[in-house]
Amino acid sequence: MSDEPRETVVRATCRALCAHGYANLTMQDIADETDLSKAALHYHYDTKRDLLTTFLDSLASWYEGRLDELPGADAAERLHALFDECLSAEDDEADYPAFHTAMLEVKAQAPYEEAYRERLTAVDDVVRSRIETLIETGIEEGVFRDVDPEATASFVVDVIVGAYTRNVAVGHPLEETRALLDAYVDDHLMAQGREGGEGDPRREAAE
Template sequence: MSDGTNGESDAGDAATGDGDASDVNTLIMEATYRALCEHGYAELSVSHIAAEFEKSKSLLYYHYDSKDDLLAGFLRFAGDHFLAMLEEAEHEADSPVDRVRALVDIYLGTELDEEMAEAQRSMIDLRAQAVAQPRFREEFTRTDRHLRERLATALADGVEAGVIDDAVEPESTATWLLSALTGAMLQRHTAEFDVVTPVRAALHGYIDTFAVGDDAGDTTGEDAGNN
């Protein structure tokens, strides 16, 4: 699908390796994000994305077939970015309990800069569309599954290490925690009251109830959202 000679050249570069396909895709995803933030899903068009893209519109169509195809790709890109951010936080954590706390702090930081708030609002917009868009639902399912698995692994590691009460069932607890975090993020951007402070405090308090030994009552992660 090409709408001009320049577009054919761009597509050819991407296909033959003269351009870095990974870099091109990152540029496409960044353009998609900017257009989504400005227009929202309902008003968004490929032309809006093309206006934010420094290369030709035909190159968008070389990589993606439609607006929804672009947005499904964006969801995968954004999901991978979030998982990488979480992995970095996990590496910095001193214990399995701190890994669980880190996820709470990443989801529910006490302060959000406008860029992060905009990113979260965009995800909420697309999650609402997942009701009717199977490809969006597939991407949210993939990311949620990875997040739940990370939580469950941290909890299971904590039980094995003796720093989490062995009465905790990792899979069901991980599902509950992720659902609470997702719901709080949704309300943060769609309700006119402070949901973050009480939910964040309640989740840290819940973690305290199953943390054992030196990890019990360690709420140092509560200030992470201010950094």
């Protein structure tokens, strides 16, 4: 399947997944979101599992594109911009509550579906790698303290993933986690004398 029809099917899979959830999702549901028949879908994809693995592949690529060119004058500003991307509850093209509810269902299948597990790991790796690079850059720029970039990036990804799980399961606001991550950067990452870090006169005056 060429790129354009494939993208159409990926978007249709996302819409159908949001509308029906993982457990009730059928090939017909996905076909109904496109101009294709169920038979045409089956020509390219044998099962719902095949469609979902293609969708998850595209999700990793989507995150890569979104996180590749983050705005900001330095690594700290770009890290805050990454938090905006990863913890935003608004998007013109997505029903975020339904999307993340459906994704939690997909993640619940990962222990039993190696294909899902591999692709979900790839999504996490895209985010973790971008955060790690930003922290390394921030250390080189003198913006961040000399922390362990890999361990710090893994911690931040754990917080982001956990935030969505809590948001879907019990309605915990994403904004609260976003604020906590901002505070974490200011309190634990910013180099002494940098804005938000120890030695920042504005912070000391506020205290």
